[in-house]
Amino acid sequence: MQVVPEGGPDSEATKRLVQDIRDRHDELAQRYGVDIAVTGMTAVGIDISALLGAALLPFGIFVVGLSFVLLTMVFRSLWVPLKATVGYLLSVGAAFGVIALVFEQGYGAGALGVDRLGPVISFMPIVLMGVLFGLAMDYEVFLVSRMREDYVHGGDARRAVTTGFVSSAKVVTAAAVIMFSVFVAFVPEGDVNIKPIALGLAVGVAVDAFVVRMTLVPAVLHLLGDRAWHMPRWLDRVLPSFDVEGESLAREIELADWPEPGATDALAAQGLRLDAPDGHPIYQDVTFRVPPGAALVVSGPHRSGRTALLLTVAGRAHADAGVLKVAGLVAPERAPAIRGKVAVASLARALDPVAALREAFATGAPVVVLDDLDTVSDPALRTAVAAELAAARGQASAAGRPSPSSSAACRPTA
Structure with missing residues (x-):
């Protein structure tokens, strides 16, 4: 049965008609024993619009949340991603507002070649949000990464905003002008379904580049000063780090001759400190040098x-302050490589401490960390552990290589 509504395919009356017919499905099935369904281009279009409308909020939350997390990892700051996210929402809101004014209210419709007013194509919001998100984050990274680089190397937050902006503004301006020109060219002569997308992207790019990124971003960062680059320590430890400014390389070059030119220490540390989330130190003022084949005993209750x-030495934790080199590698910048050169045996958790110790030495790592050595209280096990340590040193000497340096934690009475 073909039903022809009085209104157009995009009118509210047609949408209500489709829904009214579907709502009578159970009634007609019970009264006449027939199963009805509504299809056709109009009904399919209404269903697609409803699905896309329901997906718009989860999509927006996913995009905004992902950008916040990624920018936090890149810039090691909470204010920078928060500012970038709010700026992106402002750009999207401006684009949607102009589309509504032109295509629904008719402002400037004649000048832009818009012949028919009414609802725009249903997938326009998702397309616009996705494309504008990519462009906005590009401009953000172009601009702010140079500011952070100058801040890391110079230390003056407000001066870094000025120098970084001067260096990157030309790139952002050129990129924004190119994309604006491409999108705005589709507005006067484009397809009726393409026009709102093109206009929205053109407005979004212009607002995001020239109002948000090149006006609000430097203004907010200048007002925040050093606080713009603050990040809680607990969050800094949890999130992985992406060194986009080359801080790690600069630090490695700076410490190339530390603690002295030609040093071959297995472990070297100066002024190490790690704070708990409440600010109290877990350890502090730790300084040591351990040559190859020697042992470092860390004692305490x-x-x-x-x-x-010990986990810091093994590359599994990062100190908040101080300098640490493990097998010539700077920590925490080279933490992944350090973890490959340090074997860890936790004797308190092992069912067989001797087997755990033997497995750690079998890796051939130049540094071996033994945790909770004092928990081995059985005299026979302590003798076996001592024999295993001696055997490892003997095997290393027989092979003509230095004995693995070890770091053990025990109580003063152990």
Whole structure:
């Protein structure tokens, strides 16, 4: 049965008609024993619009949330991604507002070649949000990465805003002008379904580049000063780090001859400190040098921070301050490589401490960390552990290589 509504395919009356017919499905099935369904281009278009409308909010939350997390990891700051996210929402809102004014209210419709007013194509919001998100984050990274680089190397936050803006503004301007020209060219002569998308992208790019990124971004960063680059320590430890400014390379070059030119220490540390989330130090003022084949004994009572210090040496934790080199590698910048050169044996958690110790030495790592050595209280096991340590040194000497340096945690009485 073909039903022809009085209104157009995009009118509210047609939408209500389709829904009214579907709502009577159970009634007609019970009264006449027939199963009805509504199809056709109009009904399909209404269903697609409803699905896309329902997906718009989750899509927006996903895009905004993902950008916030990624920018937090890149710039090691909470204010920078928050500012970037709010700016992106402002750009999207401006684009949607202009589209509504032109294509629904008719402002400037004649000048832009818009012949028919009414609802725009249903997938326009998702397309516009996705494309504008990519362009907005490009402009953000272009602009702010240079500011952060100048801040990291110079230390003056407000001066870094000025120098970074001067260096990157030309790139952002050129990119924005190119994209604006491409999108706005489709507005006067484009397809009726393409016009709102093109106009929205053109407005969004212009607002995002010239109002948000090149006006609000430097203004907010200048007002925040050093606070713009602040990040809670606990969050800094949790999130992975992307070194886009080359901080790690600069630090490695700076410490190439530390603690002295030609040093071959297995472990070297100066002024190491790690703070708990409440600000109290877990360990502090830790300084040592361990040559190849030697041992470092870290002693202290339970919860004294000894395990945290050993995990820092092993590249599994990062100190908040101080300098640390493990097998010639700077920590925490080279933490992944350090983890490959340090074997860890936690004797308190092992069912067989001797087997755990043997497995750690079998890796051939130049540094071996033994945690909770004091928990081995059985005399026979302690003798076996001592024999395993001696055997590892003997095997290294027989092979003509230095004995693996070891770092053990134990109590003073152990």
